[in-house]
């Protein structure tokens with residue numbers, strides 16, 4: 001009996017904390033909104049949402065912010081790219097998150113680093129963001145997100161700082177093409193991965 005009363009008083013104090021703190025209320029509303037977008041809208045959108053495009057892997061290339069903006073999922077081929085900590089990823093296979101109507105569509109074609117560090121879905125900076133004001137905890141969180149993106153998505157290239165020159169990756173491409181042509185051991189051609 002005492003255990004049940006203890007449990008309900010803990011539950012009561014958690015509910016009070018949420019109700020009486022405006023910040024907690026905002027966070028709760030954000031959670032409910034994102035959960036709705038992730039699960040409920042996914043079910044109702046199925047008949048109308050276009051299928052996730054199976055696109056060939058992008059050639060390795062560095063991009064400026066302006067070039068990145070073109071990959072917002074609204075372009076002809078529907079490709080979506082997102083930059084995290086100076087790296088551009090092709091996140092097209094995660095289009096239900098980043099594509100139009102997705103919970104993180106604001107990241108599409110943008111540098112999402114500051115948002116990921118500050119737990120926000122609203123991209124505020126328009127120009128290049130050097131992230132120099134982020135604290136060490138936020139930078140740790142950025143690096144964790146970067147690892148997660150690296151594990152899930154195809155790395156396209158670096159996000160260029162203003163006036164920074166892109167790297168020429170043609171040598172790397174030649175090398176990978178050489179490897180992807182006829183393999184003398186198996187005499188088969190290796191296939192290209194789709195994203």
Ligand code: HEM
Nearest residue numbers: 027030031032034035038094097104115116118119120121
């Ligand atoms: C506060 C409420 C939030 C809830 C309940 C929530 C829920 C989720 C869930 C369930 C997933 C995994 C979906 C799946 O794999 O099917 C997810 C992924 C993700 N969330 Fe959230 N989220 C919240 C807030 C945020 C915020 C504020 C951000 C922005 C910083 C964010 C960024 C992401 C990203 C980038 C992914 C990974 C998508 C991918 O795999 O590419 N989330 N979220």
